[in-house]
Amino acid sequence: MxxxxxxxxxxxxxxxxxxxxxxxxxxxxxxxxxxxxxxxxxxxxxxxxxxxxxxxxxxxxxxxxxxxxxxxxxxxxxxxxxxxxxxxxxxxxxxxxxxxxLTDATAEIALLLMLGAARNATSAIATLRSGQWKNWAPTGMLGMEITGNRLGILGLGRIGRATAHRARAFGMEIHYHNRRRLDPKDEAGANYHADIESLFRVSNVLSLHCASTPETRRIVNRETIALLPDNAVVVNTARGDIVDDDALIEALASGRLAAAGLDVFANEPNLDPRYLDLPNAFLLPHLGSATxxxxxxxxxxxxxxxxxxxxxxxxxxxxxx
CATH class of the missing domain: 3.40.50.720 (NAD(P)-binding Rossmann-like Domain)
Structure with a gap:
């Protein structure tokens, strides 16, 4: 045949x-x-x-x-x-x-984004590569420790759970929202939130792992960003259209958010060029599964x-x- x-x-x-x-x-x-x-x-x-x-x-x-x-x-x-x-x-x-x-590979990228964004890696790397790093300074290039901080996961599916597993090694406290609460064995001690408003309010680091659906598109917007704690970090390895670019860029530029780590973008590879000018945006070109x-x-x-x-x-x- x-x-x-x-x-x-x-x-x-x-x-x-x-x-x-x-x-x-x-x-x-x-x-x-x-x-x-x-x-x-x-x-x-x-x-x-x-x-x-x-x-x-x-x-x-x-x-x-x-x-x-x-x-x-x-x-x-x-x-x-x-x-x-x-x-x-x-x-x-x-x-x-x-x-x-691709669960493990994408979870690794989520942790890379968390660390890169929280530790001010974009600005630090630019300083080093441009020859502007002259000496160590007690107040220079300060970032945020993720150790011991609260990690909010929007979508605790396979990749979300793999990310949570790795984040626990940093002593992070895991919180999550799904449409339905998971069995305790799958939660592995994570704190469930019945709505995103409750999740966002406690998330010092917010990691997005939900599917792109009509309900989740632009779910990170001006109203929901306003719920996040001051100096929060937003990480996205899911889909670019989950984020309202105007709202996220505005929050990063104003200092409302400390940083963002993004591996996916709306209309990629034609990402919003304003991200490229933000020193607190740690950006990767959709490397989630790239091993x-x-x-x-x-x-x-x-x-x-x-x-x-x-x-x-x-x-x-x-x-x-």
Whole structure:
């Protein structure tokens, strides 16, 4: 029997592409540029499935325009807000994602952002690299210790719990808000807050780990920032649109917040350029899953889902059940 034909929108790790080429009739991406809608539709011609990434906007119009041959879309990501799941279900197209495998890598970045933001790393690094560091000073480049501080986690899922586990090593007191309270074993001593207002009021450091939904978009805004303690730190490894950029930039520029550590941005890679001028903004270019181990694991998880689908089985990470 002929191997299933798969269109791959971005260049993937070599080991993942090797398995793709072995098991599928795979049209791989060589240029690794962000594909346009037209490129995706052209690449999907005659294909049985698509392997896409978080950078690809697979909206309802695109899904409805896909060739009838396309039966499955596997995304190389945990998040799937870039795919119109409802439209895919209406077309009978299966959609899968890659949860679990990037938990530890993203939690590590959350801690890096916390420390970098709280310890004034952006300003300190700029001082060092520009040759302006002349001597040690008792009052120079002061930051905030996270040790013993209260960490508020918005979304205590897999990554949130992994972040909390690491933060406990710093003696941080863990607080969280979810739509539903977790079992005590999953809380691991964390303090539950039934609403975000209560959580924000106690969060010296606020770490965002919730999904992007209509309810969470711009949930960090002027009103909720006003609830945070003075000199709080905001960390985001979730999705950029959870944050109202105008409100966060205003709070950082005015000193209402001590700092922010951001790995994700609205409209990335076209982040709001005002962030670049803020010495108390510690910024990374979406590095949450950027380890060799994790990117391989993401690719293999996506391929496991494709293997199951074409074998007539239910994929482990099916989103359109």
């Amino acid at each position: 002929p191997r299933p034909a798969i269109f791959v929108t971005r260049k993937l790790p070599p080991d993942v592409e090797a398995r793709l080429s072995r098991d599928y009739d795979a049209a791989l991406s060589r240029a690794d540029s962000l594909p346009s809608r037209e490129t995706i539709l052209a690449g999907a011609t005659g294909k049985d499935g698509l392997l896409v990434t978080v950078t690809d906007r697979i909206d309802g119009d695109l899904i409805r325009a896909l060739p009838e041959t396309v039966r499955v879309i596997a995304t190389f990501s945990v998040g799937y807000d870039h795919i119109d799941i409802t439209a895919a279900k209406a077309r009978g197209i299966a959609v899968t994602n890659t949860p679990d495998v 060799r181990e994790t990117r391989n694991a993401m690719g293999f998880r996506a391929l496991d889902n494709l293997d199951a689908f074409f074998a007539g089985q239910t994929p482990r990470d099916l989103l359109t059940a």
